[in-house]
Amino acid sequence: MFDANILPNSQVFKYFGEISRIPRGSGNTKAISNYLVETAKAAGLWHCSDSVNNVIIIREATAGYEDVPAVMLQGHMDMVCEKDDTSSHDFEKDGLDLDIDGDFLFAKGTTLGGDDGIAVAYMLTLLTAPDYKGPRIECVFTVDEETGMEGAYAIDLSSCKAKRLINLDVEEEGVFITGCAGGTRLISTLSFTRMTGTGSLYDINISGLVGGHSGDEINKKRANAIRLGARLLYHLKDMDVPFELVSFNGGAKDNAIPRSASITICSYCEEDKLRSLVDAYAKEIASEYYPAEKTININLETDKTGNKPHMVISDRSLKSLLLMAYSMPNGVIATSKSIHGLTETSVNLGILTTTESEIKATYLLRSSVAGRLRSLKERMLLILDAAGCETKTGNSYPGWEYAEQSPLRDAMAAFWEKKYGRMPAIKAIHGGLECGIIKSKADVDIVAIGPDIVDIHTPGERMSISSASRVFDYLKEFLASL
Secondary structure, three states, rough: OOOOOHHOHHHHHHHHHHHOOOOOEEEHHHHHHHHHHHHHHHHHHHHHHOOOOOOEEEOOOOOOOOOOOOEEEEHHHHHOOOOOOOOOOOOOOOOOOOOEOEEEEOOOEEOHHHHHHHHHHHHHHHHHHOOOOOOOOOEEEEEHHHHHOOHHOOOOOOOOOOOOOEEOOOOOEEEEEEEEEEEEEEEEEEEEOOOOEEEEEEEEEOOOOOOOOOOOOOOOOEEEEEEEHHHHHHHHHHHOOOOEEEEEEEOOOOOOOOOOEEEEEEOOOOOHHHHHHHHHHHHHHHHHHHOOOOOOOEEEEEOOOOOOOOOEHHHHHHHHHHHHHHOOOOOEEOOOOOOOEEEEEEEEEEEEEEOOOEEEEEEEEOOOHHHHHHHHHHHHHHHHHOOOOOOEEEEEEEEEEEOOOHHHHHHHHHHHHHHHOOOOOEEEEOOEEEEEEEHHOOEEEEOOOOOOEOOOOOOOOEHHHHHHHHHHHHHHHHHHHH
16 A cells, blocks of 8 residues: 555655646646646745646755756656556546555556656655755756657746756666667558458457567567567468458557557458467467567457458558568667667657558657668668658657766766765666757756666556665755755
8 A cells, every 4th residue: 555654755755646646648747737836836936837738846045055056857747658458547537546565666557657757756845845955946847758758849948047957767776877869750651442351350469568668678679569460460471371451550659669469350261270370479479589578468369240241451551561560670770889788779660550541650760879860760761662651750859969078977976976885877878868858958967867667668667665765865965965
């Protein structure tokens, strides 16, 4: 049972509990934005909000810190909404059901929203703490980071004076992020005309995959459910199984590795033979991806409507679909030559949907090297054009280049070593952060930090309570040390 009063730094977790009761999926941020504004009003703090629901709240320096330069703190208020297949949770109206398991805080059946709810809780605590000592803090709460960083693009920072920014959107304690990849989205549409097919309907459902963040966890060799489905369709064609495609849908977010997919086909193939082929494929895939994937379910279900006409997709359109979903590059494309273990370039096929006349695929491309990102995009556009698709470029965001000289990084690292007796790890990440966009708006020295959160963007997301408490202590004490 979740009870913030029994936890260290209980006020942080009280705020986390309060915001967790407010639905705040990307694109649904008005209520959480209003909550932040009302909290600022109650505390008598300067604040502003804008038309897209971004909020800025400022606390002036306390006595003795009037001459210390301001510090900007920043995080996003929206969260990725994913749930277990058996969950009835409605992210539009239901609050999260928080619970505790040992040192971990989680939400029953859904994502926790620790990314980036913990940043919101940290900032609200610092803004309202009666014992706060430190410089002016300018707390920037952005919206829709998870769907394209629209809030960061829209925000007006003219009210801010800070030349130093501490971003709070990291999921590993003791790791200071000082650079991130840039990214771009491709939305590709294949138009087709359905034709009449006959035979029995079969549903193929792929589920049980781990999924995860398409930046931070793209290098963990996890399976992509859409790719598995496309590979199965190619396998069936290669085995001369007579079938026609009715629909193919998978994934929910372009920045999350798809955990499930559903396919409907129409076929004259004997059910026992078709089931045997699907089962053999499932066994092959399970062996191939173990231990990164411990449970891959690929199930064939028979539609009992019998042999009758169905509206299907032509073989030509199916081949185009396979180009979109199977031939396309996916996963890690290149690793960094200068930072050991860092993914440099990647792509994630995050969403595939079928309507009566269109198949639409959404890809998220990332790279810390602008030229590599451009080259990957060009290669993919060539394949998509050959498939007969119309492709548009969606939201893009700049990378945040590692700075050789960073007084903020040096000061924060020295204070971490003083407090914990060891230096923090200084890294760049493959995931996207809002830092690059903010840096394009304000000349700020940036470091990003955060507590231990695992399996973000999945229903298995968990945040370490002790780590979240330690990082808050560090942040509060560092500000006081300036």
